[in-house]
Amino acid sequence: MKRIEALAAIDEVFxxxxxxxxxxxxxxxxxxxxxRNTHLPLLDSxxxxxPVGLGIALGxxxxxxxxEGDGAxxxxxxxxxxxxxxxxxxxTLIILDNHQHASAxxxxxxxxxxxxxxxxxxxxxxxxxxxxxxxxxxxxARDARDSxxxxxxxxxxxxxxxxxxxFLLADPAVLGDSFRRSFAEPSS
Amino acid sequence: MPRPSNPSIDAAVDGLSDWGIETFVHVPxxxxxxxxxxxxxxxxxxxxxxxxxxxxxxxxxxxxxxxKAAIVMQDNGFGNALxxxxxxxxxxxxxxxxxxxxxxxxxxxNAMIHVFSEHVPALLAAVGIRVDTLGPADxxxxxxxxxxxxxxxxxxxxxxxxxxxxxxHPALEEAS
Numbered sequence: 001m002k003r004i005e006a007l008a009a010i011d012e013v014f015x016x017x018x019x020x021x022x023x024x025x026x027x028x029x030x031x032x033x034x035x036r037n038t039h040l041p042l043l044d045s046x047x048x049x050x051p052v053g054l055g056i057a058l059g060x061x062x063x064x065x066x067x068e069g070d071g072a073x074x075x076x077x078x079x080x081x082x083x084x085x086x087x088x089x090x091x092t093l094i095i096l097d098n099h100q101h102a103s104a105x106x107x108x109x110x111x112x113x114x115x116x117x118x119x120x121x122x123x124x125x126x127x128x129x130x131x132x133x134x135x136x137x138x139x140x141a142r143d144a145r146d147s148x149x150x151x152x153x154x155x156x157x158x159x160x161x162x163x164x165x166x167f168l169l170a171d172p173a174v175l176g177d178s179f180r181r182s183f184a185e186p187s188s
Numbered sequence: 189m190p191r192p193s194n195p196s197i198d199a200a201v202d203g204l205s206d207w208g209i210e211t212f213v214h215v216p217x218x219x220x221x222x223x224x225x226x227x228x229x230x231x232x233x234x235x236x237x238x239x240x241x242x243x244x245x246x247x248x249x250x251x252x253x254x255x256k257a258a259i260v261m262q263d264n265g266f267g268n269a270l271x272x273x274x275x276x277x278x279x280x281x282x283x284x285x286x287x288x289x290x291x292x293x294x295x296x297x298n299a300m301i302h303v304f305s306e307h308v309p310a311l312l313a314a315v316g317i318r319v320d321t322l323g324p325a326d327x328x329x330x331x332x333x334x335x336x337x338x339x340x341x342x343x344x345x346x347x348x349x350x351x352x353x354x355x356x357h358p359a360l361e362e363a364s
Contacts, residue, residue: 055249
């Protein structure tokens, strides 16, 4: 499963829902698929999508999705503990695990050295689902979105980035304002 | 050694209540503990974060949904928080008030912490984050008004704003 295929599947499940997207290639590739007011792509702040998504989930009853990478989660691993401690039932954290920092010159992440983020997530007591294909991801994401339990999905994806994706040169103030305004819109 | 609450800290809590605080995100600190416990005692929802940048993310997310959310932390944690404060809260125009106790000044008992904490106002100023500081020369009513007004300004101008509380100053304890 390529990242862009995973992102398209997640977008379809969470269409109309708040969706926080980690920085780098994930944000760029998602923007190439769809740009929605309900999307909050982080243009930097690596490792912050999880905490931001947690705050959003605590502030709304809507289903909230968060897309992180393995490298970003490793940069802020404590997010998993805090998510477990708060356990907002409307939150789904999806970790796209390509075992590398694909946005940092494709250098290996520690996930390539046997570090299991699914194991860490389970160890912290979080409901954790592992998937390795698009259909499995879509089904797991839909189940998690519709469930009343915080869920972590670890999706094994291919390394590398999709070629030809432009930089996401949006103004973060505009992104933030659009996202805020989406809470005034009816949910799907 | 943690200090008990005193009229100035109580006034800071009153200021957050006057603002209408709904949720606060806090990072462990013995000197913020009186403020944290007072807010908890008033029934304000709290979220414990393990690092300050995480607190910025959580409080920022809450604020984006319209919740009146603040951060309570210690000033040496701004070293952890600077990237999140600038590339998320400031860049995305997220209004998050931050109330932080200071370290490293008069009354300090740790021979190291001033190396960072003394420079926090300058560091925050360097990245464009507004700071107001309250100390023993400021009467409690000014603590209350400043904390409330700072929170209002943060939300109205959609940016993180910091209020530093000099809770270790010996004169503050003498005044209590």
